[in-house]
Amino acid sequence: MSTLSFTAPFTNSSYTVDFYGPAMKCEDLATASAESLDLGEAKSLQEAFQKTLNISELSPGLSVLYTAASPDSVEGVMMQNHLFAYVPNSDPQNLSCHLWNTSHQVLFRFDDGVQSTIIQNLTHIAPTNIEGNEVMTEYAPGEIAYWSMFSALSRILTTTLGFGSTMYLNGADSTFIQTGVAACPQISNVSGYSLAQYSSPWMCRNGSVDRAIEDLSHNFTLSLLSTDLFSNMTDAPITVVSSKVHYEYNRTDLLIAYAAAVGVALVCIGVGASAYVANGYSASTSFSSIMSTTRNADLDRLARGACLGAQPLPQRMADMKLRFGVLQSDDSVPHAAFGLQEDVAKLRKGDMCS
Structure with missing residues (x-):
């Protein structure tokens, strides 16, 4: 049994x-x-x-x-x-x-x-x-x-x-x-x-x-x-095997990927460097940059009545064309800013401006 x-x-x-x-x-x-x-x-x-x-x-x-x-x-x-x-x-x-x-x-x-x-x-x-x-x-x-x-x-x-x-x-x-x-x-x-x-x-x-x-x-x-x-029991040495993660990669594909990333980065650096050489200075989209390039009486008159920037933009403002350059003024030092197209002269590298 x-x-x-x-x-x-x-x-x-x-x-x-x-x-x-x-x-x-x-x-x-x-x-x-x-x-x-x-x-x-x-x-x-x-x-x-x-x-x-x-x-x-x-x-x-x-x-x-x-x-x-x-x-x-x-x-x-x-x-x-x-x-x-x-x-x-x-x-x-x-x-x-x-x-x-x-x-x-x-x-x-x-x-x-x-x-x-x-x-x-x-x-x-x-x-x-x-x-x-x-x-x-x-x-x-x-x-x-x-x-x-x-x-x-x-x-x-x-x-x-x-x-x-x-x-x-x-x-x-x-x-x-x-x-x-x-x-x-x-x-x-x-x-x-x-x-x-x-x-x-x-x-x-x-x-x-x-x-x-x-x-x-x-x-x-x-x-x-x-x-x-x-x-009957017998003592014997045993080997305990633990698992490990192994990986392999294609060396050529990896080098191509890194080379492409480095190449794109170098192109971007080259474009930035050429822009700096051509313009003579660097700028950003910070508030101070925007303030410096938009302060003039023409834009003040154009923005009158639209103080909050509400949408939709008034048609008179939407149809207005602006240009970045030297504002025509009687100042001893020209002022570089965005202004009305007909009132802005071309800005040249090395010119003095305020």
Whole structure:
């Protein structure tokens, strides 16, 4: 009903193990007929089942709840690593169970030292066909272990469980009654019979005989990992790798971009320098510059009545053309400013102005 507990590597820890190992695969007889299994001389899986479990030859005074047998020694069958089971409840089940080489992905988690075993993925790779009477040197690597594990499972599951006329439970002394399979409802909830003194419903974790047999084989395989051969700890140096951001660039494209920016800046500097040389001075749009270039009587007269600069601009002001230069005046020093076009003379570099 559970796996043997391991020694936690740390009180709170977890790790995942991927490995190949044996696992039983149980199916309804009709479904299993599609599997490519070695039947020996039997022409069908149904024939192999009937030769292995001759239901009519069971004790006539026995109310059978469960019976199972392996066909590996049945004449004309010789199916290796196989088990047939019969559950004659109100909905009888004929089960075919075979040992497969299986890929396991298992998470072992420890919370405060308490172990949880979670099968994250289970994939049946291929059915096994390992004979138990070979010479030791003729076994391929791993075959002895697979055959030994099936042999142990077969001894547990191969029995006949049922009540006799005196309500004595046949098979009460078997190892099978100690497994979770015997607690499955197809066996324990038969009308007129009770296994309450031997098992409880929670023991059949997956709710059916076929799934419980598979569950038993999984627990068998996983429990082997509790041995020191598989679970011992080894200290080893490790390298912790941290991520870093790396970038690369095209040197030519970068140089072109910078050269273009420098070129535009130099052109702007050249334009400004030439304007300074041509004009002889530099100015800005500051208030002082605007005040200096707009103070004259002509503009005062033009702006009379438009003191706030309100929009729209009066038409008489919009139509007026102004020019920047030297205002015509009687002053000894000419005044440079914006003025009416006809009253402004050309401003030349080096001229004195106020």
